[in-house]
Amino acid sequence: MAMSDADTKTSAEKPADSANRKPHLYLVDGSAYIFRAYHRLPPLTDPEGTPVGAVYGYTTMLWKLAQDLDDADGPTHLAVILDKASRSFRHDLFPEYKANRPPPPEDLVPQFPLIRDATRAFSLPCIEEEMLEADDLIASYARAATRKGWDVTIVSSDKDLMQLVGKCGDADDGVDGGCVDMLDTMKNARIDIPxxxxxxxxxxxxxxxxxALMGDSVDNIPGVRGIGPKTASKLINEYGTLEAVLTAAPDMKKSKMKENLIEHAEMARLSRELVQLKEDCDLPMELEDFALDGIPPDPLAAFxxxxxxxxxxxxxxxxxxSPARPTELDPAKAENAAADAVEGATRQPLPEWPKIDLDAYECVQSVERLDAWIERAFAAHAVAIDTETSSLDAMRAELAGVSLALxxxxxCYIPLGHGSDDMFAEKPEQIALDVALEKLKPLLESDAVLKVGQNIKYDINVLARHGIAMGPVEDTMILSFDLDAGRGGGGIGQAHGMDSLAETHLGxxxxxxxxxxxxxKKQIPFSAVxxxxxxxxxxxxxxVTWRLWKVLRQRVADEGATRIYERVDRPLIPVVAGMEREGIKVDREFLSGLSSEFGGQIDALEKQIHEMAGEPFTVGSPKQLGEILFDKMGYKGxxxxxxxxxxxxxxxxxxxxxxxxxxxxxVLDWRQLSKLRxxxxxxxQEAINPRTGRVHTSYSLVGAQTGRLSSTDPNLQNIPIRTETGRRIREAFVAEEGNVLLAADYSQIELRLAAHMADVPPLKEAFANGEDIHARTALEMYGEVTRDTRAQAKTINFAILYGISRWGLAGRLGTDADEAQGMIDRYFERFPGIQRYIVATLEKVRECGYSETLFGRKTHFRNINSKNQAERQGAERAAINAPIQGTSADIIKRAMARMMPALRDAGLNDxxxxLQVHDELVFELPEGDVAAASPIIERVMAEAALPSVTLDVPLGIDIGTGKSWGEAH
Structure with missing residues (x-):
């Protein structure tokens, strides 16, 4: 089943006795793959504009399955089984069968025929039959194969198919019958009888x-009212069969269950017929035709x-x-098939939603009602979720409840921790926390169900502390940010908060x-509400989250935000959540000593300031300081x-x-030390989590207009970088015993990006040759490199990218405005590409209202054409820098999303x-792993822009290690 020389073993490399192996048939439940693929990947389109996001996801999943099985020397035969249509023979038995299932998403419908094409492109059999479900075909092929003595593995986690697990009967010709197991690729776990x-x-x-007893609301199988999985299992274990349970029902003790068993006996028997897999279907292809012997590259390449x-x-x-199978890749045929699929689909336009009705919601207080909501969520393949807790700190918050929306x-709201802490107080009726979370876990971890949240990173971390790894996810806050950064009023985060978004988009x-x-003082905890x-x-x-998702999601492709959302920001959500949970160790004793030291220096500075002023005053009072400086001492300005x-x-x-x-x-020194202290x-010291012994910062993905991450509670991004005081504070951040910290920093990434984006040959050449960029700038501007000219060049290099004015540059260089303007003019003369970039950027922003990074991140500037000069100039300065700083942010985000998979692939699991601080990533690792991890970290960071963007300059990365963060620099 070899894919390529690069990815898997070729058939020539198989064990010599593979031809004599016992046949092992793999039956892939292709229908289950489709929805997983649809929710896992973005709504991509192919060169002809056809939606192909699910097709791409399905193709990669099938590719990975083929590779994994090939590496494991698994199947000798394989086929993909799909549902032919939504109707089967079961509808004749029960017309309401699967009536609860919503129609497939509109953009998924035209992808169904393309998914069949994808299967055939792998030269794999693609089996489907009218009036039969994929499960029935799988059951029939499993039965036929085991009767021939073959082993069978069903690639699925569908509970209905678990009926087939185990030995499927005696084989023909006196040989031992084959056995059936299942493979859940989502969990990479085998499912057998235990x-x-x-x-x-x-x-x-x-x-x-x-x-049959418990029924299935997803497929609308009635079952017996009030009987869930545990009760059903108990009854079957006690009586042996469904029929025995129904026969014994009249003699059971009086109970609601007894009444329901008697009343709904016929529905239970009907349900048994509906869940029974049909194992005697006519087989559309012979088993021998499923033989694997490599995958011809040409049909797959064409697809x-x-x-x-x-x-x-x-x-x-x-x-x-291997024997070629029809690929059905004829363009006209594929196009017609897609058109037919759309025409024949049940197309329902987005309804005019009713106003939000706060009295329409359900409070879920029983396991049965929770089961019903979970089953409906599985059927919908998407659910909005929110957690209610005791704190904004996800690492300390206690879970009060979970809400869902379909x-x-x-x-609905599922209360889990309501009631007073008073042991004598009566608690409201609610499901036990551990029971509810055990029920919710399969839903929240299912690849086939999208979880939507507002700032869902918080919910991920709250649930992770309860052993739930929630995914896949989407975030309405990040959707809003990627669509409308800079458009809203108020603070950046506030503009994308739920209250603001609900007002803006839902009224x-x-x-x-x-x-x-x-x-x-009258505030009560949410758990007491x-x-x-x-x-x-x-x-x-x-x-509200569900509605916002529907409103915002449909804008993503139309407004060109797909690439930034799907390839940069959305993949980062679980990554950043994981970093927050990791935290970093802080040396409390070192901090305490440093704090005392700073306190002494602050007192000494205050004494000097009072002596200079000629009288004592409150240094922290702007009013008193102003009076001392300008009234008493008479300074100008x-x-x-x-x-x-x-x-x-x-x-x-x-x-x-x-x-x-x-x-x-x-006073400036006093202020800095006071702030740092x-x-x-x-x-x-106060931020150290008592449970983990580490400090856990919170990262906002919408906290900076350019797309940079921002850090709060505590803010670890404002520690001074170039001062001795800042370095000493970094020494308080330490590794655990036996580990070290590794800091990997992009070297002058914004200057490198400016050289590429503005097309500046001298700067590109300098970076390509590994030169000192500030020395090269000094040489270009002044004709010589001295300590002074290099320092000036360094200041100018960074200042120009921030759209600095002549007065601003004069202030930084300690010169007058005319001389500063002369330096700016000389800079543009030597590097005309920079000036052209600035002019072109401002022209575009004035025309369309936004700037754009190399990855398509848009930042809007409301005041770019303002008549107020200060507002307009502020917007212009921000607009000049946004594409460069934003591209830098996009690159390090892409590196972060790829980093851990690359390290895990190399076996570096520890x-x-x-941390992520501006252009730097901080890792903790065993001292013995440094040599192996460093080149991988460097490579991932250096190649983070690829393949979306190819830069004309290399990305340089500086790596250092040490027992503390300060030592790693």
Missing amino acids: EVQEKFGVLPEQLGDVL LSKHGFTSLLKRLGNGAG GPNDA HTTLTFKDICGTG PLDKATRYAAEDAD GKKGKSGQYSTDQSVLEGLASQGVDLAAR STYTEAL VRML
Whole structure:
């Protein structure tokens, strides 16, 4: 089953006795793959504009399966089984069968025939039959194969197919019969008799009776009302069969279950027929035709090329030949098939949603109702989710409940931790936390069901602490950010918060936490809120999230946000969540000592300042400081604001310090030390998590307009980089015993990107040759490289990219505005590409209102054409830098998303990615892994732009290690 020389073993490399192996048939439940693929990958289109996101996902999944099985020397025969249509013979038995299932998404329908083409492109049999479900064909082929003595593996996790697990009967010709097991590729786990027994409490051959009793709301199999999996299993274990249970029902003790068994006996028998797999179907192809002997590359190459799957096409090498099967890749035929599929589909336009009705939501307080919601969520393949907790800190929060939504006003709240801590107080009726989470876990971890949240990273981390690895996910907050960054008012994060988005897109004002829990001394924890009020608040969050997802998701492709959302930001959600959970160890004793040291220096500075001022005053008071500087000491440049007091902000003090005013310089030192002491040496001690002993920062993916991550609670991105004080604070961040910290930093990435994006040959040449870029700039501008000219060149290099004015540059260089303008003019003369880039960028932004990174991230600038000069110039400066800084952010995000898989593939399972600070990634790893991990980290970071963007300059990475973060620099 070899794929290529690069990816798998060829058939020539198989063991010499492979021809004599016992036949082993793999039957792939292709229908289960389709929805997984649809939700896992973006809504891509091929060169002809046909939706192919699910097709691409299905192709990669089939490719991986082929490779994994080939490496494991698994199948001798393989076929993919699909559902031919939505109707089967079971509808004749029960017309309402599967009536609850929603129609497939509109953009998935035209992909169904292409998925069949994908299967045939692999030269694999693609089996489907009218009026039969894939499960029936799988059952019939499994029966036929085991009767011939073959072993069978069903690639699926479908509970209905678990009825087939185990020995399927005696074989013909007196040989031992084959056995059937299952392979769950999502969990990479085999399912055999013990696994079925563990899950359902019965043997596989009894599972049909259990399924008949419990019913299935997804397939609308009625079952017996009130009987769930555990009760059904208990009854079958006690009585042996469904019929025995129904026969014994009249003699059971009086109970609601007895009444239901008697009343719904015929429905139970009908349900048994519906779940019974048909094992005697006519076989469309002979088993021998499923033989594997390599995959011919030509049909697969044609398919990949036609649909623009270039990355897969590059992986394809020359495979060994096997009997060619029809690929049905004729373009006209494929186009007609897709058109027919769309025409014949049940197409329902997006309904005009009803207004949000807070009284329509359900409070789920029983296991039976929870099961019903879970089954409906599986059927919908997408569910909005939100958690209610005791804290905004996901690493310390206690779970109060979970809300789900499947449509407008179709939402529920599942209380899990409500009630007073008073042991004598009566708690409201609710499902036990461990029971509910055990029920929810398969849904929240299922690849076939998309989980949608607002800032879902928080929910991921809360649930991860309860052993649930939620995915795949989408985030309405990030969708909004990738579509509308810079458009909204207020703070950046606030513009993409749920309250703001609900007002903007739904015209709805949401309940607030204050509405439910109160404020001040009267505020109560959410767990103490009565369930009726809690349900209205929590379920509304899920309902609003579901609606926002529908509104925002359909804009992504139309507005060109697919690439940035699907390839940069969405993949980063679980990565950043994982980093937050890892945290980083901080040396409390070192911080305490540093804090005391800073306190002494602050006191000494304050004493100097008072001596310079000639009197004591409150140094931290801007009013008192202004009066000392401008009234008493008479320094020039004092300006009063509307409040009537002098401004003493940093720029004012820096201006005075540059003029030789020592008091201003000392106040700047005092402010910095005071801020570092309160923000880091004191606050970091309080931030140490008592459970983990580590500090867990929170990263926002929407906190910076350019797309950079921002760090809060605590903020680890504002520690001074180039000062001795900043380095000493970094020494407090340490590795665990036996480990080291590794810091990998992009070297001058924004200058490298500017050289590429502005097309500056001298700078590109300097980077390609590994030169000192600031020295090269000094040489270009001044004709010589000295300490002074290099320092000036370094300042100018970075300042120009931020759209600095002549006055701003003059302030940084300590010169006058005319001389600074002369330097700017000389810079543009030597590097005209930079000036052309600035002009072109501003022209585009003025015309369309937004800038764009190399990866398509759009940042909008509302004030770019403002009549207010200060507003307009501020927008212009930001617009000049946004494409460069944003591209830098995109690149490091892509590196982060690829990093851990690359390290795991290399067997480096103990390397952990802890922090992202601007252009730097910080890892913790065993000291013995440094030599192996360093080149992988460097390669992933250096190649992060590829294949989407090919840069004209190399990305340089500096790597250092040490016992502390400071030592690693």
